[in-house]
Amino acid sequence: MADSSAVTRLLSWCSERDFWIDPRIQVISGPCGVAVISQDTTIPAESILARIPRESVLSVKSSPISELIPPHPYGRGAQLSLALALSVELMRGAASPWFPYLKSLPREIPGIPLFWTSGAHCGDPTEWLNGTEAWKMLFESEENHASLFSEIDEYFHQVVQQVYSQVFESSSPAMVPSLHHFYYAYSLVSSRAFLVDSYHGLSMVPIADAFNHAQENHVHLESDFDVCPECGSLPRCLHDDTGDSVSRATAVPDDADDFYEMVSNLPIPPNTEVYNTYGGTLSNAELLVQYGFILDVNENDRLIWTFAELAQFSENYLPPSWTWDSVGGLSQFRALLDALISGPWESISASELVHRDRMHAFCLNGDATVSHGLWLYFALLLCLRNTTSPANRDPNAVIVLLEDMIQRQLTLELLHTNSASGLDISVPQLPDDPSPYSDMLELACLLASLCRARSASTGKPGVEMTELGDILDRLPNDMNSTRMAISLAMTERSLLDSCMSSWEGLAECLELA
Numbered sequence: 001m002a003d004s005s006a007v008t009r010l011l012s013w014c015s016e017r018d019f020w021i022d023p024r025i026q027v028i029s030g031p032c033g034v035a036v037i038s039q040d041t042t043i044p045a046e047s048i049l050a051r052i053p054r055e056s057v058l059s060v061k062s063s064p065i066s067e068l069i070p071p072h073p074y075g076r077g078a079q080l081s082l083a084l085a086l087s088v089e090l091m092r093g094a095a096s097p098w099f100p101y102l103k104s105l106p107r108e109i110p111g112i113p114l115f116w117t118s119g120a121h122c123g124d125p126t127e128w129l130n131g132t133e134a135w136k137m138l139f140e141s142e143e144n145h146a147s148l149f150s151e152i153d154e155y156f157h158q159v160v161q162q163v164y165s166q167v168f169e170s171s172s173p174a175m176v177p178s179l180h181h182f183y184y185a186y187s188l189v190s191s192r193a194f195l196v197d198s199y200h201g202l203s204m205v206p207i208a209d210a211f212n213h214a215q216e217n218h219v220h221l222e223s224d225f226d227v228c229p230e231c232g233s234l235p236r237c238l239h240d241d242t243g244d245s246v247s248r249a250t251a252v253p254d255d256a257d258d259f260y261e262m263v264s265n266l267p268i269p270p271n272t273e274v275y276n277t278y279g280g281t282l283s284n285a286e287l288l289v290q291y292g293f294i295l296d297v298n299e300n301d302r303l304i305w306t307f308a309e310l311a312q313f314s315e316n317y318l319p320p321s322w323t324w325d326s327v328g329g330l331s332q333f334r335a336l337l338d339a340l341i342s343g344p345w346e347s348i349s350a351s352e353l354v355h356r357d358r359m360h361a362f363c364l365n366g367d368a369t370v371s372h373g374l375w376l377y378f379a380l381l382l383c384l385r386n387t388t389s390p391a392n393r394d395p396n397a398v399i400v401l402l403e404d405m406i407q408r409q410l411t412l413e414l415l416h417t418n419s420a421s422g423l424d425i426s427v428p429q430l431p432d433d434p435s436p437y438s439d440m441l442e443l444a445c446l447l448a449s450l451c452r453a454r455s456a457s458t459g460k461p462g463v464e465m466t467e468l469g470d471i472l473d474r475l476p477n478d479m480n481s482t483r484m485a486i487s488l489a490m491t492e493r494s495l496l497d498s499c500m501s502s503w504e505g506l507a508e509c510l511e512l513a
Protein backbone atom coordinates (compact mmCIF):
# COMPACT_ATOMS: atom_id res chain seq x y z
CA MET A 1 0.00 0.00 0.00
CA ALA A 2 1.28 3.50 -0.84
CA ASP A 3 1.77 5.71 2.24
CA SER A 4 0.49 9.28 2.27
CA SER A 5 3.98 10.74 1.70
CA ALA A 6 4.30 8.64 -1.49
CA VAL A 7 0.97 10.08 -2.65
CA THR A 8 2.16 13.61 -1.83
CA ARG A 9 5.34 13.06 -3.88
CA LEU A 10 3.29 11.58 -6.73
CA LEU A 11 1.02 14.66 -6.76
CA SER A 12 3.92 17.12 -6.85
CA TRP A 13 5.54 15.10 -9.69
CA CYS A 14 2.19 15.32 -11.51
CA SER A 15 1.91 19.07 -11.08
CA GLU A 16 5.49 19.54 -12.39
CA ARG A 17 4.43 17.61 -15.50
CA ASP A 18 1.32 19.58 -16.34
CA PHE A 19 -1.25 17.16 -15.00
CA TRP A 20 -4.43 18.88 -13.89
CA ILE A 21 -6.61 17.41 -11.14
CA ASP A 22 -9.97 19.00 -10.37
CA PRO A 23 -9.90 20.37 -6.79
CA ARG A 24 -13.35 18.80 -6.25
CA ILE A 25 -11.61 15.39 -6.04
CA GLN A 26 -8.67 14.18 -3.97
CA VAL A 27 -6.25 11.30 -4.46
CA ILE A 28 -5.74 9.67 -1.08
CA SER A 29 -3.92 6.74 0.46
CA GLY A 30 -6.76 4.60 1.85
CA PRO A 31 -6.98 1.23 3.60
CA CYS A 32 -6.98 -0.56 0.20
CA GLY A 33 -4.19 1.43 -1.42
CA VAL A 34 -4.63 4.60 -3.40
CA ALA A 35 -8.20 5.78 -4.03
CA VAL A 36 -9.99 8.91 -5.25
CA ILE A 37 -12.70 10.65 -3.23
CA SER A 38 -14.94 13.62 -3.91
CA GLN A 39 -14.77 16.70 -1.70
CA ASP A 40 -17.83 18.37 -0.23
CA THR A 41 -19.67 19.37 -3.40
CA THR A 42 -21.68 17.39 -5.91
CA ILE A 43 -19.84 17.06 -9.22
CA PRO A 44 -22.12 17.17 -12.28
CA ALA A 45 -21.95 14.58 -15.08
CA GLU A 46 -19.61 15.31 -17.99
CA SER A 47 -17.08 17.17 -15.85
CA ILE A 48 -13.42 16.72 -16.71
CA LEU A 49 -11.86 15.60 -13.43
CA ALA A 50 -8.27 15.00 -14.47
CA ARG A 51 -6.12 15.77 -17.48
CA ILE A 52 -3.15 13.47 -17.96
CA PRO A 53 -0.44 14.52 -20.44
CA ARG A 54 -0.02 11.89 -23.15
CA GLU A 55 3.73 12.15 -22.84
CA SER A 56 3.62 11.18 -19.15
CA VAL A 57 2.43 7.61 -19.62
CA LEU A 58 4.81 4.68 -19.39
CA SER A 59 4.38 2.52 -22.47
CA VAL A 60 6.63 0.39 -24.66
CA LYS A 61 6.80 3.42 -27.01
CA SER A 62 7.80 5.89 -24.28
CA SER A 63 10.23 3.47 -22.63
CA PRO A 64 13.92 4.43 -22.93
CA ILE A 65 14.57 0.85 -24.13
CA SER A 66 11.74 0.91 -26.63
CA GLU A 67 13.86 -0.32 -29.52
CA LEU A 68 14.88 -3.47 -27.60
CA ILE A 69 11.32 -4.61 -26.86
CA PRO A 70 9.43 -6.61 -29.51
CA PRO A 71 6.15 -4.68 -29.89
CA HIS A 72 2.73 -6.31 -29.48
CA PRO A 73 -0.32 -4.15 -30.10
CA TYR A 74 -2.77 -5.92 -27.77
CA GLY A 75 -3.54 -8.99 -25.68
CA ARG A 76 -1.16 -10.98 -23.50
CA GLY A 77 1.79 -9.99 -25.71
CA ALA A 78 1.14 -6.30 -24.98
CA GLN A 79 1.01 -7.01 -21.22
CA LEU A 80 4.30 -8.87 -21.34
CA SER A 81 6.08 -6.17 -23.36
CA LEU A 82 4.86 -3.46 -21.02
CA ALA A 83 5.88 -5.54 -17.99
CA LEU A 84 9.39 -5.69 -19.46
CA ALA A 85 9.53 -1.89 -19.93
CA LEU A 86 8.14 -1.35 -16.44
CA SER A 87 10.52 -3.82 -14.78
CA VAL A 88 13.49 -1.94 -16.19
CA GLU A 89 12.16 1.43 -14.93
CA LEU A 90 11.49 -0.06 -11.49
CA MET A 91 15.08 -1.32 -11.35
CA ARG A 92 16.45 2.07 -12.36
CA GLY A 93 14.95 3.63 -9.23
CA ALA A 94 15.60 7.36 -8.92
CA ALA A 95 17.18 7.41 -12.40
CA SER A 96 13.78 6.65 -13.94
CA PRO A 97 11.73 9.63 -15.17
CA TRP A 98 8.67 7.96 -13.55
CA PHE A 99 10.32 7.41 -10.15
CA PRO A 100 7.75 9.23 -7.90
CA TYR A 101 4.92 7.49 -9.78
CA LEU A 102 6.57 4.08 -9.43
CA LYS A 103 7.12 4.69 -5.71
CA SER A 104 3.37 5.23 -5.27
CA LEU A 105 2.52 1.76 -6.64
CA PRO A 106 1.88 -1.21 -4.33
CA ARG A 107 5.22 -2.53 -3.03
CA GLU A 108 4.17 -6.16 -3.04
CA ILE A 109 2.84 -8.24 -5.89
CA PRO A 110 -0.88 -7.32 -5.96
CA GLY A 111 -3.00 -10.33 -4.94
CA ILE A 112 -3.64 -11.87 -8.35
CA PRO A 113 -3.93 -15.67 -8.07
CA LEU A 114 -1.05 -16.32 -10.48
CA PHE A 115 1.31 -15.36 -7.70
CA TRP A 116 -0.56 -16.56 -4.63
CA THR A 117 1.65 -18.47 -2.26
CA SER A 118 0.76 -21.13 0.31
CA GLY A 119 0.34 -19.93 3.90
CA ALA A 120 1.80 -21.88 6.82
CA HIS A 121 -1.63 -22.86 8.23
CA CYS A 122 -4.06 -22.40 5.41
CA GLY A 123 -2.50 -24.32 2.52
CA ASP A 124 -2.55 -23.17 -1.06
CA PRO A 125 -5.54 -20.85 -1.70
CA THR A 126 -5.45 -21.83 -5.38
CA GLU A 127 -6.76 -25.31 -4.45
CA TRP A 128 -10.16 -23.75 -3.76
CA LEU A 129 -10.30 -22.47 -7.33
CA ASN A 130 -10.23 -25.97 -8.83
CA GLY A 131 -12.54 -26.22 -11.84
CA THR A 132 -13.72 -22.60 -11.58
CA GLU A 133 -13.69 -20.09 -14.40
CA ALA A 134 -10.68 -18.47 -12.74
CA TRP A 135 -8.85 -21.81 -12.74
CA LYS A 136 -9.55 -22.26 -16.44
CA MET A 137 -8.19 -18.80 -17.23
CA LEU A 138 -5.09 -19.41 -15.16
CA PHE A 139 -4.06 -22.94 -15.88
CA GLU A 140 -5.87 -24.41 -18.85
CA SER A 141 -4.50 -23.81 -22.27
CA GLU A 142 -7.02 -22.72 -24.86
CA GLU A 143 -6.79 -24.25 -28.30
CA ASN A 144 -3.17 -23.71 -29.41
CA HIS A 145 -2.35 -21.29 -26.59
CA ALA A 146 -0.12 -21.97 -23.64
CA SER A 147 -1.58 -21.37 -20.17
CA LEU A 148 -1.07 -17.90 -18.74
CA PHE A 149 1.49 -19.17 -16.27
CA SER A 150 3.70 -20.90 -18.81
CA GLU A 151 3.40 -17.98 -21.23
CA ILE A 152 4.87 -15.56 -18.68
CA ASP A 153 7.74 -17.90 -17.85
CA GLU A 154 8.46 -18.58 -21.50
CA TYR A 155 8.51 -14.86 -22.32
CA PHE A 156 10.91 -14.28 -19.42
CA HIS A 157 13.34 -16.94 -20.63
CA GLN A 158 13.09 -16.16 -24.35
CA VAL A 159 12.87 -12.35 -24.42
CA VAL A 160 13.27 -10.67 -21.04
CA GLN A 161 16.60 -12.21 -20.04
CA GLN A 162 18.19 -11.18 -23.34
CA VAL A 163 16.98 -7.61 -22.96
CA TYR A 164 18.17 -7.49 -19.34
CA SER A 165 21.60 -8.73 -20.40
CA GLN A 166 21.91 -5.76 -22.78
CA VAL A 167 20.40 -3.12 -20.48
CA PHE A 168 22.23 -4.23 -17.35
CA GLU A 169 25.41 -5.30 -19.12
CA SER A 170 27.70 -3.33 -16.84
CA SER A 171 25.65 -3.77 -13.64
CA SER A 172 26.51 -6.12 -10.82
CA PRO A 173 24.45 -9.35 -10.82
CA ALA A 174 22.45 -8.04 -7.83
CA MET A 175 21.23 -5.17 -10.00
CA VAL A 176 19.84 -7.43 -12.71
CA PRO A 177 16.10 -8.02 -12.21
CA SER A 178 15.02 -11.55 -11.27
CA LEU A 179 12.07 -13.63 -12.45
CA HIS A 180 10.29 -12.58 -9.24
CA HIS A 181 10.89 -8.93 -10.12
CA PHE A 182 9.39 -9.55 -13.58
CA TYR A 183 6.35 -11.21 -11.95
CA TYR A 184 5.93 -8.07 -9.82
CA ALA A 185 6.02 -5.86 -12.92
CA TYR A 186 3.59 -8.19 -14.73
CA SER A 187 1.14 -8.09 -11.82
CA LEU A 188 1.22 -4.27 -11.81
CA VAL A 189 0.53 -4.21 -15.55
CA SER A 190 -2.25 -6.77 -15.19
CA SER A 191 -3.95 -4.87 -12.38
CA ARG A 192 -3.60 -1.27 -13.60
CA ALA A 193 -2.62 -0.75 -17.26
CA PHE A 194 -4.97 0.92 -19.76
CA LEU A 195 -5.21 0.68 -23.53
CA VAL A 196 -4.98 4.41 -24.30
CA ASP A 197 -4.50 4.92 -28.03
CA SER A 198 -3.07 3.39 -31.18
CA TYR A 199 0.38 4.88 -30.52
CA HIS A 200 1.07 4.13 -26.85
CA GLY A 201 -1.23 1.08 -26.74
CA LEU A 202 -1.28 -0.56 -23.32
CA SER A 203 0.20 1.90 -20.84
CA MET A 204 0.73 2.70 -17.18
CA VAL A 205 -1.29 5.89 -16.69
CA PRO A 206 -0.56 7.89 -13.54
CA ILE A 207 -3.68 9.24 -11.75
CA ALA A 208 -6.06 7.35 -14.06
CA ASP A 209 -4.97 4.19 -12.27
CA ALA A 210 -5.73 5.61 -8.83
CA PHE A 211 -9.48 4.98 -9.25
CA ASN A 212 -10.92 1.75 -7.90
CA HIS A 213 -13.49 -0.30 -9.83
CA ALA A 214 -17.27 -0.48 -9.54
CA GLN A 215 -19.86 -1.66 -12.03
CA GLU A 216 -21.84 1.56 -11.47
CA ASN A 217 -18.86 3.74 -12.25
CA HIS A 218 -18.70 7.53 -11.91
CA VAL A 219 -15.83 8.20 -14.35
CA HIS A 220 -14.20 6.84 -17.48
CA LEU A 221 -11.03 7.55 -19.44
CA GLU A 222 -11.44 9.55 -22.65
CA SER A 223 -8.82 9.53 -25.35
CA ASP A 224 -8.57 10.12 -29.08
CA PHE A 225 -7.67 6.54 -29.87
CA ASP A 226 -7.07 6.99 -33.58
CA VAL A 227 -3.68 8.73 -33.55
CA CYS A 228 -0.75 8.00 -35.83
CA PRO A 229 0.67 4.62 -34.70
CA GLU A 230 4.16 5.78 -35.75
CA CYS A 231 4.47 9.12 -33.95
CA GLY A 232 1.26 9.57 -31.92
CA SER A 233 0.11 12.65 -33.84
CA LEU A 234 -3.64 13.28 -33.94
CA PRO A 235 -3.53 15.76 -36.87
CA ARG A 236 -2.14 14.62 -40.22
CA CYS A 237 1.56 13.90 -40.12
CA LEU A 238 4.46 12.71 -42.26
CA HIS A 239 3.41 9.08 -41.81
CA ASP A 240 0.01 9.58 -43.41
CA ASP A 241 -0.66 8.29 -46.83
CA THR A 242 -3.64 9.24 -48.98
CA GLY A 243 -5.82 6.49 -47.55
CA ASP A 244 -5.83 8.06 -44.09
CA SER A 245 -9.02 8.40 -42.09
CA VAL A 246 -11.11 11.54 -42.45
CA SER A 247 -11.03 12.35 -38.74
CA ARG A 248 -7.24 12.52 -38.66
CA ALA A 249 -6.99 14.30 -42.01
CA THR A 250 -9.32 17.08 -40.91
CA ALA A 251 -8.34 17.33 -37.24
CA VAL A 252 -7.24 20.75 -36.09
CA PRO A 253 -4.48 20.69 -33.46
CA ASP A 254 -5.84 21.57 -30.08
CA ASP A 255 -4.39 21.60 -26.55
CA ALA A 256 -6.83 18.89 -25.50
CA ASP A 257 -5.14 16.52 -27.95
CA ASP A 258 -2.12 16.34 -25.68
CA PHE A 259 -4.08 14.90 -22.76
CA TYR A 260 -6.07 11.88 -21.72
CA GLU A 261 -9.04 12.90 -19.61
CA MET A 262 -10.97 11.33 -16.75
CA VAL A 263 -14.56 12.44 -17.27
CA SER A 264 -17.60 11.92 -15.03
CA ASN A 265 -20.48 10.00 -16.59
CA LEU A 266 -22.97 10.68 -13.81
CA PRO A 267 -23.31 13.16 -10.94
CA ILE A 268 -20.91 12.31 -8.12
CA PRO A 269 -22.24 12.91 -4.60
CA PRO A 270 -20.04 14.82 -2.12
CA ASN A 271 -17.63 12.95 0.18
CA THR A 272 -17.80 9.64 -1.59
CA GLU A 273 -15.32 7.36 -3.31
CA VAL A 274 -15.11 8.05 -7.04
CA TYR A 275 -15.06 4.84 -9.10
CA ASN A 276 -13.95 3.99 -12.61
CA THR A 277 -14.90 0.73 -14.32
CA TYR A 278 -12.26 -1.69 -15.60
CA GLY A 279 -14.87 -3.19 -17.94
CA GLY A 280 -18.65 -3.26 -17.77
CA THR A 281 -18.97 -7.01 -18.38
CA LEU A 282 -16.20 -8.33 -16.12
CA SER A 283 -17.16 -11.34 -14.00
CA ASN A 284 -15.67 -11.99 -10.57
CA ALA A 285 -13.43 -14.67 -12.11
CA GLU A 286 -12.04 -12.10 -14.57
CA LEU A 287 -11.63 -9.46 -11.85
CA LEU A 288 -9.82 -11.94 -9.64
CA VAL A 289 -7.43 -13.21 -12.32
CA GLN A 290 -6.56 -9.81 -13.71
CA TYR A 291 -6.94 -7.44 -10.75
CA GLY A 292 -6.83 -9.63 -7.63
CA PHE A 293 -10.22 -8.75 -6.13
CA ILE A 294 -13.87 -9.73 -6.42
CA LEU A 295 -17.14 -7.86 -5.84
CA ASP A 296 -19.64 -9.03 -3.19
CA VAL A 297 -22.28 -9.38 -5.87
CA ASN A 298 -21.48 -9.49 -9.56
CA GLU A 299 -24.27 -9.83 -12.07
CA ASN A 300 -21.72 -10.65 -14.80
CA ASP A 301 -20.77 -13.97 -13.20
CA ARG A 302 -21.09 -16.84 -15.63
CA LEU A 303 -19.72 -20.31 -16.34
CA ILE A 304 -18.51 -21.22 -19.77
CA TRP A 305 -18.01 -24.54 -21.54
CA THR A 306 -15.94 -25.04 -24.65
CA PHE A 307 -17.20 -27.19 -27.51
CA ALA A 308 -14.45 -29.70 -26.67
CA GLU A 309 -15.69 -29.97 -23.06
CA LEU A 310 -19.26 -30.55 -24.24
CA ALA A 311 -18.09 -33.14 -26.74
CA GLN A 312 -16.19 -34.96 -23.98
CA PHE A 313 -19.22 -34.80 -21.69
CA SER A 314 -21.48 -36.25 -24.42
CA GLU A 315 -19.07 -39.13 -24.98
CA ASN A 316 -19.12 -39.89 -21.25
CA TYR A 317 -22.82 -39.45 -20.55
CA LEU A 318 -24.74 -40.60 -23.59
CA PRO A 319 -25.51 -44.35 -23.84
CA PRO A 320 -22.61 -46.46 -25.23
CA SER A 321 -24.58 -47.06 -28.45
CA TRP A 322 -24.28 -43.33 -29.20
CA THR A 323 -21.42 -42.22 -31.47
CA TRP A 324 -20.58 -39.07 -33.40
CA ASP A 325 -21.39 -41.02 -36.56
CA SER A 326 -24.95 -41.33 -35.33
CA VAL A 327 -25.28 -37.53 -35.62
CA GLY A 328 -23.48 -37.20 -38.95
CA GLY A 329 -19.88 -36.90 -37.67
CA LEU A 330 -18.23 -34.55 -35.16
CA SER A 331 -17.01 -31.86 -37.55
CA GLN A 332 -20.30 -31.75 -39.49
CA PHE A 333 -22.17 -31.52 -36.21
CA ARG A 334 -20.01 -28.63 -35.08
CA ALA A 335 -20.39 -26.74 -38.37
CA LEU A 336 -24.18 -27.15 -38.28
CA LEU A 337 -24.33 -26.08 -34.63
CA ASP A 338 -22.21 -22.96 -35.29
CA ALA A 339 -24.51 -21.96 -38.13
CA LEU A 340 -27.61 -22.56 -36.02
CA ILE A 341 -26.35 -20.63 -32.99
CA SER A 342 -26.10 -17.44 -35.03
CA GLY A 343 -29.83 -17.67 -35.90
CA PRO A 344 -32.39 -15.42 -34.17
CA TRP A 345 -34.18 -18.06 -31.98
CA GLU A 346 -36.61 -15.40 -30.80
CA SER A 347 -39.11 -17.89 -29.41
CA ILE A 348 -36.58 -19.14 -26.83
CA SER A 349 -36.60 -15.75 -25.10
CA ALA A 350 -39.96 -16.75 -23.55
CA SER A 351 -38.12 -19.47 -21.61
CA GLU A 352 -37.30 -19.11 -17.90
CA LEU A 353 -34.43 -21.56 -18.21
CA VAL A 354 -32.72 -20.46 -21.42
CA HIS A 355 -31.44 -17.02 -22.43
CA ARG A 356 -30.22 -15.77 -25.76
CA ASP A 357 -26.48 -15.03 -25.61
CA ARG A 358 -24.50 -13.61 -28.49
CA MET A 359 -21.22 -13.29 -26.55
CA HIS A 360 -20.78 -16.73 -25.06
CA ALA A 361 -21.96 -19.73 -27.06
CA PHE A 362 -22.09 -22.29 -24.25
CA CYS A 363 -22.68 -20.65 -20.93
CA LEU A 364 -24.66 -20.47 -17.70
CA ASN A 365 -25.32 -16.88 -16.62
CA GLY A 366 -25.72 -15.18 -13.22
CA ASP A 367 -29.47 -16.02 -13.23
CA ALA A 368 -28.57 -19.71 -13.58
CA THR A 369 -30.11 -19.96 -17.05
CA VAL A 370 -28.31 -21.65 -19.96
CA SER A 371 -27.42 -19.87 -23.19
CA HIS A 372 -29.40 -20.71 -26.31
CA GLY A 373 -26.16 -22.18 -27.74
CA LEU A 374 -25.84 -24.65 -24.87
CA TRP A 375 -29.49 -25.64 -25.17
CA LEU A 376 -29.09 -26.01 -28.94
CA TYR A 377 -26.02 -28.21 -28.48
CA PHE A 378 -28.05 -30.89 -26.67
CA ALA A 379 -31.27 -30.32 -28.58
CA LEU A 380 -29.40 -30.77 -31.87
CA LEU A 381 -27.65 -33.91 -30.65
CA LEU A 382 -30.99 -35.46 -29.76
CA CYS A 383 -32.71 -34.31 -32.95
CA LEU A 384 -29.97 -35.65 -35.20
CA ARG A 385 -29.64 -38.89 -33.33
CA ASN A 386 -33.26 -39.66 -34.15
CA THR A 387 -32.81 -38.65 -37.78
CA THR A 388 -31.30 -41.28 -40.01
CA SER A 389 -31.91 -39.68 -43.39
CA PRO A 390 -29.20 -37.16 -44.47
CA ALA A 391 -32.01 -35.11 -46.09
CA ASN A 392 -33.42 -34.50 -42.64
CA ARG A 393 -30.06 -33.07 -41.60
CA ASP A 394 -30.58 -30.18 -43.95
CA PRO A 395 -30.39 -26.98 -41.79
CA ASN A 396 -33.91 -25.88 -42.70
CA ALA A 397 -35.39 -29.24 -41.73
CA VAL A 398 -33.39 -29.19 -38.50
CA ILE A 399 -34.63 -25.69 -37.64
CA VAL A 400 -38.24 -26.92 -37.91
CA LEU A 401 -37.45 -29.79 -35.52
CA LEU A 402 -35.68 -27.49 -33.07
CA GLU A 403 -38.47 -24.89 -33.14
CA ASP A 404 -40.84 -27.70 -32.29
CA MET A 405 -38.62 -28.66 -29.34
CA ILE A 406 -38.65 -25.06 -28.16
CA GLN A 407 -42.44 -25.07 -28.12
CA ARG A 408 -42.43 -28.28 -26.10
CA GLN A 409 -39.85 -26.80 -23.75
CA LEU A 410 -42.10 -23.75 -23.17
CA THR A 411 -45.16 -25.97 -22.62
CA LEU A 412 -43.27 -28.00 -20.07
CA GLU A 413 -42.00 -24.94 -18.25
CA LEU A 414 -45.56 -23.66 -17.95
CA LEU A 415 -46.78 -27.01 -16.70
CA HIS A 416 -43.92 -27.15 -14.19
CA THR A 417 -44.48 -23.60 -12.91
CA ASN A 418 -48.17 -24.16 -12.44
CA SER A 419 -47.79 -27.51 -10.77
CA ALA A 420 -45.14 -26.02 -8.44
CA SER A 421 -47.39 -23.09 -7.49
CA GLY A 422 -50.41 -25.41 -7.02
CA LEU A 423 -52.51 -23.15 -9.23
CA ASP A 424 -55.60 -24.72 -10.64
CA ILE A 425 -55.67 -22.87 -13.93
CA SER A 426 -55.95 -23.97 -17.46
CA VAL A 427 -52.56 -25.25 -18.60
CA PRO A 428 -51.55 -27.12 -21.68
CA GLN A 429 -51.67 -30.78 -20.82
CA LEU A 430 -49.15 -33.37 -21.79
CA PRO A 431 -50.58 -35.88 -24.17
CA ASP A 432 -51.59 -39.26 -22.71
CA ASP A 433 -48.70 -40.81 -24.52
CA PRO A 434 -45.63 -38.96 -23.19
CA SER A 435 -43.32 -40.24 -25.93
CA PRO A 436 -43.29 -36.93 -27.89
CA TYR A 437 -41.66 -35.53 -24.77
CA SER A 438 -39.07 -38.27 -24.28
CA ASP A 439 -36.37 -36.20 -26.01
CA MET A 440 -37.24 -33.32 -23.63
CA LEU A 441 -36.76 -35.65 -20.69
CA GLU A 442 -33.37 -36.63 -22.04
CA LEU A 443 -32.44 -33.00 -22.72
CA ALA A 444 -33.37 -31.98 -19.16
CA CYS A 445 -31.42 -34.92 -17.70
CA LEU A 446 -28.35 -34.13 -19.80
CA LEU A 447 -28.33 -30.46 -18.79
CA ALA A 448 -28.83 -31.41 -15.13
CA SER A 449 -25.97 -33.95 -15.39
CA LEU A 450 -23.70 -31.38 -17.05
CA CYS A 451 -24.22 -29.01 -14.11
CA ARG A 452 -23.92 -31.78 -11.51
CA ALA A 453 -20.63 -32.99 -12.97
CA ARG A 454 -19.15 -29.52 -13.05
CA SER A 455 -20.38 -28.64 -9.56
CA ALA A 456 -18.77 -31.84 -8.21
CA SER A 457 -15.41 -30.88 -9.66
CA THR A 458 -15.50 -27.23 -8.52
CA GLY A 459 -13.54 -26.16 -5.46
CA LYS A 460 -11.30 -28.15 -3.16
CA PRO A 461 -11.80 -31.88 -3.78
CA GLY A 462 -13.87 -33.61 -1.10
CA VAL A 463 -15.35 -30.40 0.37
CA GLU A 464 -19.14 -30.30 0.13
CA MET A 465 -21.04 -27.17 -0.82
CA THR A 466 -22.73 -27.16 2.61
CA GLU A 467 -19.31 -26.90 4.31
CA LEU A 468 -18.06 -23.96 2.27
CA GLY A 469 -20.13 -21.31 4.10
CA ASP A 470 -18.88 -22.50 7.51
CA ILE A 471 -15.28 -22.58 6.33
CA LEU A 472 -15.66 -19.03 5.03
CA ASP A 473 -17.18 -17.84 8.31
CA ARG A 474 -14.31 -19.29 10.33
CA LEU A 475 -11.54 -17.82 8.13
CA PRO A 476 -9.48 -15.02 9.67
CA ASN A 477 -9.98 -11.70 7.82
CA ASP A 478 -6.35 -11.53 6.72
CA MET A 479 -6.67 -14.70 4.59
CA ASN A 480 -8.04 -12.68 1.73
CA SER A 481 -6.88 -14.93 -1.12
CA THR A 482 -8.48 -18.02 0.42
CA ARG A 483 -11.62 -16.02 1.18
CA MET A 484 -11.91 -14.85 -2.45
CA ALA A 485 -11.18 -18.32 -3.83
CA ILE A 486 -13.84 -19.96 -1.63
CA SER A 487 -16.41 -17.24 -2.46
CA LEU A 488 -15.81 -17.74 -6.15
CA ALA A 489 -16.16 -21.53 -5.90
CA MET A 490 -19.32 -21.12 -3.79
CA THR A 491 -20.94 -18.76 -6.28
CA GLU A 492 -20.19 -21.07 -9.19
CA ARG A 493 -21.45 -24.13 -7.35
CA SER A 494 -24.64 -22.40 -6.30
CA LEU A 495 -25.32 -21.29 -9.89
CA LEU A 496 -24.68 -24.85 -11.11
CA ASP A 497 -26.82 -26.38 -8.36
CA SER A 498 -29.66 -23.98 -9.02
CA CYS A 499 -29.57 -24.68 -12.76
CA MET A 500 -29.40 -28.41 -12.06
CA SER A 501 -32.51 -28.25 -9.81
CA SER A 502 -34.47 -26.37 -12.48
CA TRP A 503 -33.76 -29.02 -15.12
CA GLU A 504 -34.35 -31.83 -12.63
CA GLY A 505 -37.69 -30.22 -11.76
CA LEU A 506 -38.62 -30.25 -15.42
CA ALA A 507 -37.52 -33.87 -15.76
CA GLU A 508 -39.56 -34.89 -12.70
CA CYS A 509 -42.58 -33.19 -14.15
CA LEU A 510 -42.22 -35.37 -17.24
CA GLU A 511 -41.61 -38.51 -15.25
CA LEU A 512 -44.80 -37.91 -13.25
CA ALA A 513 -46.85 -37.24 -16.38
Ligand SMILES: C[S@@+](CC[C@H](N)C(=O)[O-])C[C@H]1O[C@@H](n2cnc3c(N)ncnc32)[C@H](O)[C@@H]1O
Pocket: 002, 032, 033, 034, 035, 105, 106, 110, 111, 191, 192, 209, 210, 211, 212, 213, 214, 290, 291, 292, 293, 294
Ligand atom coordinates in the same frame (compact mmCIF):
# COMPACT_ATOMS: atom_id res chain seq x y z
C1 LIG B 1 -5.93 0.47 -10.92
S1 LIG B 1 -5.62 0.03 -9.29
C2 LIG B 1 -6.67 1.10 -8.38
C3 LIG B 1 -5.96 1.82 -7.28
C4 LIG B 1 -5.50 0.92 -6.19
N1 LIG B 1 -6.42 0.91 -5.07
C5 LIG B 1 -4.10 1.23 -5.67
O1 LIG B 1 -3.85 0.94 -4.55
O2 LIG B 1 -3.28 1.73 -6.36
C6 LIG B 1 -6.39 -1.53 -9.25
C7 LIG B 1 -6.27 -2.27 -7.94
O3 LIG B 1 -7.09 -1.65 -6.95
C8 LIG B 1 -7.75 -2.61 -6.15
N2 LIG B 1 -9.20 -2.45 -6.38
C9 LIG B 1 -9.81 -1.73 -7.35
N3 LIG B 1 -11.14 -1.77 -7.22
C10 LIG B 1 -11.40 -2.53 -6.15
C11 LIG B 1 -12.60 -2.96 -5.51
N4 LIG B 1 -13.80 -2.61 -5.94
N5 LIG B 1 -12.49 -3.74 -4.41
C12 LIG B 1 -11.28 -4.13 -3.95
N6 LIG B 1 -10.09 -3.76 -4.51
C13 LIG B 1 -10.15 -2.96 -5.59
C14 LIG B 1 -7.23 -3.97 -6.61
O4 LIG B 1 -6.15 -4.31 -5.80
C15 LIG B 1 -6.76 -3.68 -8.01
O5 LIG B 1 -5.71 -4.56 -8.42
